Amino acid sequence: MTNGVPPDLQALGITKRFGPLTALKDVNFQLRSAQFHALLGENGAGKSTLVKCIMGYYHPDEGTILLNQEQATIRSPRDAQTFGIGMVYQQFTLIPNMTVLENLVISKAKLAPLIDWQKEERQLAEFMEKMPFKVSLTARVSSLAAGEKQKVEILKQLALQNRILILDEPTSVLTPQEADEMLGHLRAMTLTQQLSVLIITHKLREVEAFADEVTVLRKGQFVGSGKVSELTVSQMAEMMVGSAVTAKPKQRHVQSTKVPKLVLHDIRVKDESSVEVVRGLHLTIHEGEIVGVAGVSGNGQRELVEVLAGQRQATAGTIRVHDQPYQPTRQKIMRHKMFCLPEEPLQNTCVGRMSVAENLAFRNFDVEPHAVGGWLISRPALRRSAYDLIERYNIKPPYPDTPIQSLSGGNVQRAVLARELSADVEILIIANPCFGLDFLAMEEIRLQIVAARNRGTAVLLVSEDLDEILELSDRTVVMFNGQFVYETMSSDADLRIIGRHMTGHAT
Amino acid sequence: MEAGWWGVLIAVLGGAIRIGTPFLFVSLGECLTEKSGRINLGLEGTLVMGAMTGYAVSLHSGSPWLGVVCAGLAGMVLGALHSWLCSFQRVNDIAVGIAMMLFGTGLAFFLGKPYIQPSAPRLPSIDLGAWSEIPQLQAALQINALFLVGIVVAIALAWMLKNTAWGLKVRVVGESADAARALGLPVDRIRILSTAQGGFLAGIGGSYLSLYYPFNWSEGLSSGQGLMAVALVIFARWQPVGCLWVSLLWGGAAALGPSLQSVGITGGYYIFNAIPYIMTLAVMIITCSPRRTLVGVPHELTVSR
Numbered sequence: 001m002t003n004g005v006p007p008d009l010q011a012l013g014i015t016k017r018f019g020p021l022t023a024l025k026d027v028n029f030q031l032r033s034a035q036f037h038a039l040l041g042e043n044g045a046g047k048s049t050l051v052k053c054i055m056g057y058y059h060p061d062e063g064t065i066l067l068n069q070e071q072a073t074i075r076s077p078r079d080a081q082t083f084g085i086g087m088v089y090q091q092f093t094l095i096p097n098m099t100v101l102e103n104l105v106i107s108k109a110k111l112a113p114l115i116d117w118q119k120e121e122r123q124l125a126e127f128m129e130k131m132p133f134k135v136s137l138t139a140r141v142s143s144l145a146a147g148e149k150q151k152v153e154i155l156k157q158l159a160l161q162n163r164i165l166i167l168d169e170p171t172s173v174l175t176p177q178e179a180d181e182m183l184g185h186l187r188a189m190t191l192t193q194q195l196s197v198l199i200i201t202h203k204l205r206e207v208e209a210f211a212d213e214v215t216v217l218r219k220g221q222f223v224g225s226g227k228v229s230e231l232t233v234s235q236m237a238e239m240m241v242g243s244a245v246t247a248k249p250k251q252r253h254v255q256s257t258k259v260p261k262l263v264l265h266d267i268r269v270k271d272e273s274s275v276e277v278v279r280g281l282h283l284t285i286h287e288g289e290i291v292g293v294a295g296v297s298g299n300g301q302r303e304l305v306e307v308l309a310g311q312r313q314a315t316a317g318t319i320r321v322h323d324q325p326y327q328p329t330r331q332k333i334m335r336h337k338m339f340c341l342p343e344e345p346l347q348n349t350c351v352g353r354m355s356v357a358e359n360l361a362f363r364n365f366d367v368e369p370h371a372v373g374g375w376l377i378s379r380p381a382l383r384r385s386a387y388d389l390i391e392r393y394n395i396k397p398p399y400p401d402t403p404i405q406s407l408s409g410g411n412v413q414r415a416v417l418a419r420e421l422s423a424d425v426e427i428l429i430i431a432n433p434c435f436g437l438d439f440l441a442m443e444e445i446r447l448q449i450v451a452a453r454n455r456g457t458a459v460l461l462v463s464e465d466l467d468e469i470l471e472l473s474d475r476t477v478v479m480f481n482g483q484f485v486y487e488t489m490s491s492d493a494d495l496r497i498i499g500r501h502m503t504g505h506a507t
Numbered sequence: 508m509e510a511g512w513w514g515v516l517i518a519v520l521g522g523a524i525r526i527g528t529p530f531l532f533v534s535l536g537e538c539l540t541e542k543s544g545r546i547n548l549g550l551e552g553t554l555v556m557g558a559m560t561g562y563a564v565s566l567h568s569g570s571p572w573l574g575v576v577c578a579g580l581a582g583m584v585l586g587a588l589h590s591w592l593c594s595f596q597r598v599n600d601i602a603v604g605i606a607m608m609l610f611g612t613g614l615a616f617f618l619g620k621p622y623i624q625p626s627a628p629r630l631p632s633i634d635l636g637a638w639s640e641i642p643q644l645q646a647a648l649q650i651n652a653l654f655l656v657g658i659v660v661a662i663a664l665a666w667m668l669k670n671t672a673w674g675l676k677v678r679v680v681g682e683s684a685d686a687a688r689a690l691g692l693p694v695d696r697i698r699i700l701s702t703a704q705g706g707f708l709a710g711i712g713g714s715y716l717s718l719y720y721p722f723n724w725s726e727g728l729s730s731g732q733g734l735m736a737v738a739l740v741i742f743a744r745w746q747p748v749g750c751l752w753v754s755l756l757w758g759g760a761a762a763l764g765p766s767l768q769s770v771g772i773t774g775g776y777y778i779f780n781a782i783p784y785i786m787t788l789a790v791m792i793i794t795c796s797p798r799r800t801l802v803g804v805p806h807e808l809t810v811s812r
Binding site: 076093105106112113114 | 690
């Protein structure tokens with residue numbers, strides 16, 4: 001499309017409303033030619049909305065987009081592409097059952113009616129020669145690691161000759177090393193004037209290391225922008241959150257005892273395509289201990305959590321709880337009080353259309369006082385318990401009869417945590433508890449988890465957020481390719497070593 | 508006795524082609540439809556409707572080939588209707604398929620009442636066995652031209668899905684509607700066209716039933732071929748050329764009972780006739796485990812989500 005330097009992009013006075021909600025209010029933003037720009041903000045600050053307005057997914061209610069000072073009318077992502085603007089989304093838009101070559105060909109704006117695969121392959125191989133990173137064209141996308149998929153997404157945009165590249169949280173599924181490598185390549189391309197880059201992120205470390213400029217949004221409004229070299233990390237954090245914040249170190253009252261509560265022995269799990277994704281796990285968690293499982297998603301963590309929650313069968317191995325063999329029947333779950341807060345709790349452990357009170361009672365609706373004589377459900381009793389939990393865990397709105405699916409993500413998380421913690425939980429399995437939550441909700445959930453630990457609960461915390469694991473857990477293990485490959489006490493953990501193990505590049 | 512067993516083998520091979528041809532057309536139609544991400548259970552109705560239309564047109568016009576084309580067109584209309592209904596919000600393709608199956612068969616019986624008695628011109632066959640002295644071999648090698656057409660269609664369909672822009676679009680829509688929308692592809696339109704084309708093939712399969720073998724029009728003409736096509740496509744791993752082999756396998760299985768009867772083995776006749784159904788059941792049980800996804804299944808299919 002456009003040759004020479006990438007165009008200068010400006011968004012002026014952008015306002016976007018969704019019904020009564022104003023997602024963006026009079027936001028100004030400029031991406032100068034060949035700059036690496038970071039768009040910072042918390043979840044719900046309006047970053048994605050702004051970018052989608054630029055891409056033509058949304059049509060702003062007010063405001064204009066300028067390219068090289070000329071007004072540009074962008075009605076659809078197709079239009080954006082004709083202006084040389086391309087976007088890499090958080091969820092990959094690649095087709096897993098097709099090869100890299102097929103994926104790159106299908107994204108071309110004009111497809112010849114007859115596809116000459118040899119010619120396409122030759123052309124793309126030539127194009128790949130000029131790129132700083134390479135991916136095998138004949139590989140099936142489903143066989144690629146997350147980092148490689150991301151590279152394919154970026155190559156796809158570059159093959160379309162886009163000069164402005166927008167990336168929505170590009171590093172959330174990557175290891176620190178993969179992230180640095182990818183951002184480094186993009187940085188190099190901006191330095192040679194080939195590309196302008198806009199990344200949406202909330203990782204300040206990446207902003208500091210790679211970006212030239214930063215724009216901060218908060219609650220749909222422009223807060224500030226400037227050169228990264230002239231700002232400190234704490235200034236940027238303050239702009240993001242609105243006040244000076246520091247994560248308080250969590251109080252650990254009790255040393256963990258050496259009483260084993262949960263013992264996993266040689267757990268093996270196969271996924272839907274009969275591939276062994278969990279390959280022989282051994283782990284012991286003691287009373288009053290949080291063990292964090294770090295790792296890039298897709299290394300078997302989800303399957304492990306599903307097995308412990310009783311949603312999937314292990315192909316081999318034993319689980320022992322309180323030194324007894326354990327199967328996830330309702331009786332044993334209740335006796336051993338082994339509960340679970342999985343990721344995406346609304347889909348995984350709630351019934352969206354049932355009320356908050358009903359969802360809160362899933363663990364104990366069939367016992368007194370909720371079930372009279374063990375079979376007749378007493379609605380007043382359910383509600384009384386619900387009111388109690390709503391108050392203790394600060395669930396909003398505080399009405400037990402609303403369907404749980406109408407609650408915000410943070411409140412669903414609180415509700416499920418309330419349910420799982422309330423019955424003196426002995427063993428707690430948690431996966432990505434703070435995914436998509438704002439800062440305050442995040443702090444609250446983390447405090448509750450540590451409080452449970454201090455009461456003696458054994459906690460298994462699976463998370464993609466390494467900072468979260470190091471902050472909360474007593475011990476950290478790294479999961480790679482279905483196995484635990486590294487273990488360390490969190491207090492003397494070395495981020496670089498952990499990162500190397502996460503990618504399987506140790507030793 | 509030696510010659511008798513050879514006779515059975517030859518009869519099974521001949522039967523595989525004779526009985527397998529309608530399976531081939533229906534499964535190719537179902538394969539194309541499923542590649543675009545929808546299941547059309549209505550093909551059973553399409554098959555019966557195609558059989559009726561082909562027979563009626565052949566009778567009135569005197570040209571069985573015109574009957575075949577009209578049967579395809581009738582199938583195309585039913586296919587388009589199915590996919591048009593499915594393109595509405597919150598409409599389930601399985602439920603619509605069952606409705607279309609009942610609608611297609613019902614309509615065919617209603618319109619086909621006058622055609623049960625008269626005799627229509629039959630589709631001609633090619634004697635590939637004229638060189639041989641053995642009557643069984645001659646009978647087995649009497650092949651209908653539609654079977655050859657079916658082979659060409661299977662190969663052409665496989666080639667088209669791989670090498671044409673249209674084929675690639677059908678596959679993208681079948682693998683991920685979201686990705687297709689992000690690429691600006693008209694998901695519903697592509698599915699409607701694929702399902703209509705699939706209906707065309709299934710209609711032709713129906714005309715083979717009424718115009719060649721068993722060569723009559725009655726209400727009991729189809730014996731579930733349209734529904735079994737779903738299992739055949741799974742067994743063929745969604746590969747058109749695979750559909751060819753699987754159809755021959757099913758045809759051969761269906762021919763086993765009659766072939767054995769012809770050499771005097773009559774015991775278990777009904778059991779032998781049930782073999783295709785037992786095979787269908789077996790395929791469904793083996794492949795439909797909740798703990799595994801199938802290899803090659805288009806991701807948008809409701810069975811795989």
